[in-house]
Every structure is written in structure tokens, then in C-alpha cells.
Amino acid sequence: MSDFVDLSGPAIGRIVHQEAMAAASAALDAGATHYTTRPGIVELRGAIADHIVRWAGRRPDPLTEVLVTCGVEEAVFVAVLTTVGAGDRLLVVGPSPTTDEELAAAAGGILDRLVLPDVHDDVSQWLCLNTRPRVGAILVRNPTVDGSPVAEPVMRCLRQCAHDQGVPLLEVKALADFLPAVHDSTESDVSRAGAAASVVIGDFSAWNLEGWRVGYVAGPSSLIGTMTDLMQALSICAPALGQYAALGALQSGEVTLAATRTVLAARAAAFSTGLSAYGQAANLRVAGQYIFLPVGGAEADVIETLIREAGVRVEAGAPVGVPGALRVTLSEPEAVMLGAATRIAASLFPKAGEGVDG
């Protein structure tokens, strides 16, 4: 099929933040080809500290409380291996990738999944009932892997629980930058949780810098120091050029992110339009650069069918924590997304389409 469309990769596609590219290029001209300090260049750590105030409730100390990593994966890895000991539980809240099993195992721990409560549940009861002994760390992705923000009462409850049990709360904010900036954790929230150790983990995928492999983890200096020691045995430090690109991205401010959000929203709308004639648009969930389309099961067969019949490649949602759905990357312009959605729908839901049209 000549117009085959690949919507399976992690890159946003066709969006490049010139500020980030220019910063990296300038750094290369200046000879930034050597190891940086292990925790990352100080300027970037400072910019990260500024950026995450909205989530952390206060500005972490860039020198002792921020660590630049090789992508969000390494940030999560060093955070879990530092906080979860042999036999400890890694309590994962909400939907999560299947690889969390391996993550807990790498730490010698046990994965314990905790389903998010229904909005009408008594949150405090939910957490009390589900809290297990020997919890090394609580890991929550907020927004979740399918793009849903975790309700603030739930987050407050998690912070309180972390505080009460003296365990760190690892909050992964990788998808948060795709949403308009909100201060979803205030100083008073964190204060209320007392000394609960909030550890914030993020990356620069919203600037389409995922390929540069730069992420970060910010938290108590006692933990960050140990994570830095572990990084010595892994990557030593994050790629220098990636760090400068990330710095350029953060310094470019909210405007560039807003532009990305606009483009992604338009692509998602086009994809939704392509499915609407088949009555499927309402089922879509947008998460960062992805859109999830429920298909009910047998995703592997469905994906093969789409490659063969629709000329579209997508990924299964299950490995990233959204079972029963296809993961579609919003990587192409609106017209292409519209066409791909139409072909997907015609392949998967032909009768629905006929019914609407007739």
C-alpha cells in the first residue's frame, strides 16, 4: 500500500522545537561533548526546579534535590531501586505498564497494583484498606497512562499515606506537560502532608525531545544522592547535548508547549472525526502524544488486520497499561490522521459505518 501510515512510534512527529535544537547546536559549537557533572548541568537543574514548582509545592534545591537522568525510564529505575529493597512492595497506583513487574523484580521487590478508587468512594477508606505492609515506595503516574488526571483528593490521600508510613511517593509527571499548566499541588497541600517525601519524575517528551534521552527526578537530597551513586554504574550522566536541548526547551517558556498542545489537539480531533461516522469517536482517550482506541481484545490480531487491510500500523495498548485498546501516535498532520482513522474504522467497524451512512 503506497500510502501506508505508521502511527506506532513514540515521537510526536513533524514538530520540532527550534529553541531546543538551537540550544543543542550552540552547545555543540561550544564543545559540549564531554561528560557533564553526574547530576546534570547546574543550569538545567535550576530550570527543572523552576518548572516543577507547580507540582512539588515548592522549589527544590537544584544542587542537592534534582538529578538529570537518561529519559524518564532511568529516572523511574533509579528511584525504584533506591527506595524499594529486597522483599519490599512497590505499590503502583492506577493503570501501569506491564514492565512494572520487571522494575519491581530488578529491585528485588514485589509489585503490588492498586486500582484507583471510583470518584464516589471514600478515598481515605480506599487507601487504608489497600495499604500493605513493607511498602518501599508508592508509584503513581499522574496523569495516568491513559491520560486521566488523578483526582486531587486521591493525591492528597497518597501524600498523607506516604508521610504516615515514611515511604516516598514517586509521582511520574511525564504526561503532565501535555496539559495546560496547572498548579495541581500547592504549598499547603505538601505542608499538610508534613514531611512526606514527594519525588517528582518527568521528562521532555512534550517538547518532542524523547529521542534525546533526558529526564529528571527531584526529591529529598538523601534519596537523590543515592540515585546519583547508582547512575554512576548505569549511564554516568545524561547526554550533554540532550541536557542543553532540554534547557533550551524549558527556557522557551509555556508558549512553545501551548503550540504543541494545539497541534496535538487538532490531530486528535481529525482522528476522532474519522471515527465518528462509525460511532467510535466517543470511546477515544487522549494521553499526551497518544490516543487510545478501545477494540475489546485480541489486539495483536487487530493490529495485523490494520496493517494488511487499512495500511496503518499502530501499537497495542496493553504493554503500556491500557489493555483492550490500540495505541495510536498523533504523529502525522490532520489530513493523514483523518484518513488513517477512516481506514481503521472501515476495517474494524464496517457495519457501524454502513448503518450511519444508510
Add this chain to the structure above:
Amino acid sequence: MADSTPGTMVPRRSFVEEGTRQRYELMELAGRLSGVIALGRGDPDLPTPPHVVMAGKQAIAEHGGTVSPLAGLPELRDTIAEKLKVENGIEVEGRDGIVVTTGGQEAVYLAVQALLRPGDEILVPDPRYTSYDVAIAMAGARLALVPTNREDGFQVHASDLERLVTPRTRAVLLISPGNPTAGVLKRQNLEEIREVVIKHNLMVISDEIYEKLLYDGARHVSVASLRGMAERTVTVNGFSKTYCMTGWRLGYLAGPVPVMERAQALKRILSGPPPVISQYAGLAALRGPTAFLDDYLETYRQRRKVVLDGLDGLGFAYGPPMGAFYVFVDASSIGRSAYDLSRSLLLDGKVLIFPGTAFGPRWTDYLRMSWLQPVSELEEALERIRDVLRPSA
């Protein structure tokens, strides 16, 4: 984030080992001083070759918004496989036998995790780059140290391996040219090691990151090129040392496909795909001109001569540095512990040199010195060392 209650958040494990702690303590101390001549960290002062930088710039323009596959760009994996075949005599199953990593250090970590299980033992030459220790500990395995010595250029002997092998021994880790010793393992020694490895059904992790930095006619032999060793060896390499690309964080491991698959599975949770811009630069490094390396090696030869002449003048003994850019110096004639001596050289002479104990506790009389500074700086450093040592000489 709140860290207001001291002692509230305690890490569940420590990743500090003494050697690395010493190295970073001294580097941080050096960072607080002015005018220090750094002969410590193995970060080449020479620039990344221009054609590699150019490829990096082009990649920023053309591929800045892309993400690499988990195991690396197919064309880079193919090129590495071809390089190993042509230059090293190593046969792997094409790109499936290659995993590109975020630096050579990660390649070592992945190789260790892919090969070792809790309770296993791995034989590692002593002295060693101690970051290996954390990787081995994280696999739940045990390090068994293989003695080496200055007198024979820090060769690893099969007889020592044979003596140390136990029913739990699973693998041998070799690095040639060596860090910190700069010793180059001879073919004859490697052939004898091969026999022990096959006899006891072991695997080898062969760290070859300094393979092209050789002096005085030394020859590099890749373990995996020896008969029957390709299926028993994971070769680790990277771009940091030869191409002066430490900041690009690019390395790779090569070996049997099942081991590469295990390494990839771990890499998925460890750090995801390797950096894409660095990979295009690495591709240019492997495919591009090599004349720069002759120039760089000539520069290193001149510096090496200055350093060795200076050490001779100071009356120090050392194992002949046949590769890399280090010399492992026996400073026992000074009569002070290596760590104290390193601190004194730093504080009193403003010269950063790592103590031997940064590479294993036994090496209390040794120093590791690099020549990653211009000749004029090396001469100045030697003069300062002479001044510091004068009162106690």
C-alpha cells in the same frame, strides 16, 4: 520533596563503593580549588573529530524530533556488526547480535545483568574500574578478584583463573587495554584463558573500550575472535575514548542473540532507547575518516613520553602502559598511603591524581595518572609533584 524532617527518607540500599567514592570526593575537592591540573578522570581533552561533530549537527537538524528503536538505529547496529567482523574478527548474527547503549558503562551493566544470577561468581582482575562492583552486586552475584602485578604489565594468567574457579563461577570480566593499569593482554595469555573458560563452561565479558589506544607495538586481541569464544563472549565497547565522545553517551554490547535479548529486555526499563543524535554521530565515527586517530595517538605518545620520563626522574616504578591513557604508578617509595598522597598532591600541588585505592583496596601504594592534558600542563604537573614530594624524598 519535603526534606524538612531529617532522617525521614532513608534509601533502602547503598550504591556507594569505596573506589568510586574516593574518585568523586577528590574530583569535587578539585572543583573547589583553582588552578588544578586534572590528571584524574578518563575524559579525553581532545575534541570529538570534526566530521563526527558535523554529523551531530546535521542530525540535530534532520532527526531532532525522532526516537531510536530500543536496540539502536538499524544502520548503526549493522555498521557495528561489520566493524566487529572486519576489525576485530568477531562474528555476530548481524544487527541481532548488537545492542546500542547509553554509554559503555551501561553496556557493562546490561552484560552483567544478562549473564549473572544471584549467587553466581564472576572473576575480575584486580585492580579494576570499581563501578563494575555495583553492577555485579545488583545482579546478586559475587566478585572474585584475580591478582595481577606490575612486574609483568598486569597480565591476567589462566593459572590464577583456574585456581579461583568454583562451582558457582559463571563468568570472567576482562578489560584490555586495562583501566587503571593500561596493560594489554597478550594473545598467548588470552589463548590460555580461553582454555579455562571453555573447560569450566564460563562466559566472558570483554570490555574493549580502549582497543585503539595502543603504544610501542602492542596489539589488541578481541576475546570473541578466538576459536570457540564468539558464543561465550559479550564484547563491550563504546565511542567515548577513541572518538573523544564521553558526553554523547554512546556504547554497545555484542554477543550471542539470547544474551542480547535479555539485555534489551532490561534496557527497556533501565533507560529506554539510546540517544538518537549521538547514534548518527557514532555512525559517522565508524564510517568516516580515521586519519584523526593517527594524530590523536601521536599526541598521546608525546604526552606519554613526557609523563614516563617525569616519573622515571622521580624514581617511580610503573607497569608499562601499553594502551589507554593512564599509567598505574607504584609510589611505595614515598612511604605514604595512596589516598593521603593523592590528597596532598591536590591540596599542596594542585594536581589531581587518583589513588590506587580508588581501584581496589589492595592498591595502597599506587596512583593512577592520566595524560589528558597538553604537554605544557603535564610538565607543570610533574614539576608540582616534584615540589610536593621534595620534603619527604
